Amino acid sequence: MKNLQEEKEMLQEESSIFNARLQRRSFLQYAGAGAAGIALIAAGCKKDRNMDPPVTGGVTLDFKDDFGVLNYAYALEQLEAAFYIQVAATPYANISAAELAYFKDIQFHEIAHREFFKNALGAAAIGGLEVDFSKINFADRTSVLGTAKAFEDLGVSAYNGAGSLLKSTVYLTLAGKIVSVEARHAAYIRELISPNSFSNVEVVDMVNGLDKSRNPMEVLNIAAGFVKTKINVINLNA
Amino acid sequence: MNIVDILEEIEKVDGEVYERFSPRRTAMKQFFNIGKKVSLAAVPLALGSMFNKAYGQSTLPASVKAVLQFALTLEHFEAAFYTQALKASGGADFPSTAQGISDKTAIGIISGHETSHVNFLKGVIGADAVTARASYDWTASGAFPNPFATGNYGIFLAVAQALEDTGVRAYKGQAPALVGQGGVLTAALNIHSVEARHAAKIRYMRAQNGFAIKPWITGGNDSGVPNAAAVYAGEEITTQATISIVGINGTAVNAAAASESFDEPLTTQQVLDIVKLFGIS
Structure with missing residues (x-):
């Protein structure tokens, strides 16, 4: 005892x-x-x-080199693009002209990111992900904005957390070019939900004024609720 | 708090980081116990000085230190700008409307972040951290009217936008110098995205105050201020790493969206050329 x-x-x-x-x-x-x-x-x-259970199907993010990090970003951009394509195609009830115009903008930004990674990775690119948006009510503004906020904040924290995994300064700069656009989206969506929540305590620590970083496993666990395709991760922290 | 993440990141490149902080884990624990007792306001200094003690000024690589000093120079400037804006006398001429009151709250939030960034960087750099200037030329040597003069609220927002967009571009430009630096890079990225949130908010505020502008940068200088051209130089590009973004893979991405979807970095010299007009060297 x-x-x-x-x-x-x-x-x-x-x-x-x-x-x-x-x-x-x-x-x-x-x-x-x-x-x-x-x-x-x-x-x-x-x-x-x-x-580990044997890897069957799905896509594999191999973090042994920078391509793994780029594929990780590619996976997230696929998810975001699919979401905004749906938002723009079936806008929520009584959407304002201004909000619809900005959602179309964001849609094209995410498509641009997705296609950029696809081309930059070439033969090393993972396949297309099958998404699961069954939890989202696209007819409802609150549901769409809440999901958009979650995706954008997740994207910002994912890029912030992945920066230190990159070895190439070229890729680090490219990731930096994209993450600030995601942060702009996040701030805008947050303002639509609640004025002056653009960088509130949910995302920015008030003592040091730093945004959040998340590691790939944290991010993929959150994203998994919206992705049908199994995402395998190998050689992280290799 | 992100400190644990930061330490873990540092450990990836410097396995001995915990030993640097203290050869005894009990001392590390003590730090966190002390952190619970001291006032919240004292924590940024404590955190920064912990970094500083861990690496010591001689062991913080000179190139990394230079980046941090450069960042601190900009943060001093931004912090001073918003401190001035919030002054009851001689501050920004916020409209006495619901919009103006909400705007002032937003500026207060942004001001708080910039002051936090100053304290954080000062702590990381240590005793020889650069100091704020006693005064700045808020007209940028006459490039803009005084943003704090009565009736110049629109100018104030335009200058704030230019400063935030410059901040985003400046941090982005410094990131390559921090590659492989673990926690220091992560901290810089965490500031970078906060500056982008600020930039989007200020742009959105301008739109709410009647100026046609988006939260993201469309084409080049979309600020409506011709003298801010240097702040937006190169933002208009639509090719990334030799890949053309317009109509990429048969999509309907047009030139405006292609420029908006990627923010561009500024070099150290480009940033210095912008801020020297405000009296910074």
């Missing part, structure tokens, strides 16, 4: 990220003496991989 209590305390202790890291570091220090250590780590990785 006492042992159980001790174990529980140890587990709680381990849940702190700093301790977790240190534990890993200590492990590496113990195991890290030359090739034996490397083999041990490799064995660990291999075991993990075998435990």
Whole structure:
């Protein structure tokens, strides 16, 4: 009984990220003496991989190089473009001329991003994603604006989080050219929902004035609710 | 708070980051415990100085430091602009309408962010962070009428738009110098997108005040201010990485949409040429 209590305390202790890291570091220090250590780590990785369910169908984002990051962006742009194409094709009830015009603008921006990535990636591009918008009521302004806000804020945080994964300054600049346009969309949509919410505490931390970053797994977990195609991720943090 | 993300990002390029911060994890814990106790306002300085202590001024790469000093120079300028705008006397001439009152709230929000950026960057850079100028030439050496004069609210919004769009372009232009810098790059990107949110909001405010403009940049200088041409130089391009965006793959993307869908960077020199008119060197 006492042992159980001790174990529980140890587990709680381990849940702190700093301790977790240190534990890993200590492990590496113990195991890290030359090739034996490397083999041990490799064995660990291999075991993990075998435990993953076999990859069947869907698309695979391979983060071993910058193409993986670009394909990740391509996947998100496919999702956004499909959404706005639907919004522009079946506008919600009583949409104003100004709102319809801007939604058409945004539609073409996202199409431009999607097609740009497709061409830039060429043969390395993933296939087309099948989307699932069954949760969205396109006839209802609140549903459309809420989804648009979620997609735009997600896109901003995704690009912000992916920047440090890129090794090429050319691709980093291209991602930068797109993310600020996504942030402009986000601010506009937010203003339609609630005046002066363009950069509120949901997205910008008020102490340091920094926007959010999300890592690819966080982003894809959120996006998964709108995508039928299975998106596999490999070699992230490789 | 994003600090944990930032630390994790740094760890990707610098596995010893936690050791740099403190050789003992208990000290790291102490920092966070202290953070809970001290006032919220003290945190940005604490966070910045944590970065600074971790890397020390001699180990923060000179090229990275130069980028941060450049960013701080711009943030000082933006912060001072909005501080002036919100002054009861000598501030922007906000209309006493519902729109004007809402606009003033927005400027207050933006002002708060710019001041936060100043404090954040000062903390990261450390003791030799560049200081704000005692005064700025708000007319940009006569390029614009005084944005804070009575009846010049429209000018104020136009200058604010130019400053925000310049900020977006400036950060974008610096990103390549931070490639591989982990947390510092991420922090810069997190500021960059906030500036873009501001730019879109100011543009939307202008539209609400009767000036025809979109939240995104259409073509080149869409500000309606001919003297702001340098702020928008190159924004009109419709080719990205040799790929033509107009009508791409048979789509109906026209030239306006092609220019709007990508924001363009400015070089350090281009930005300096713009802001020197305001008295910044």
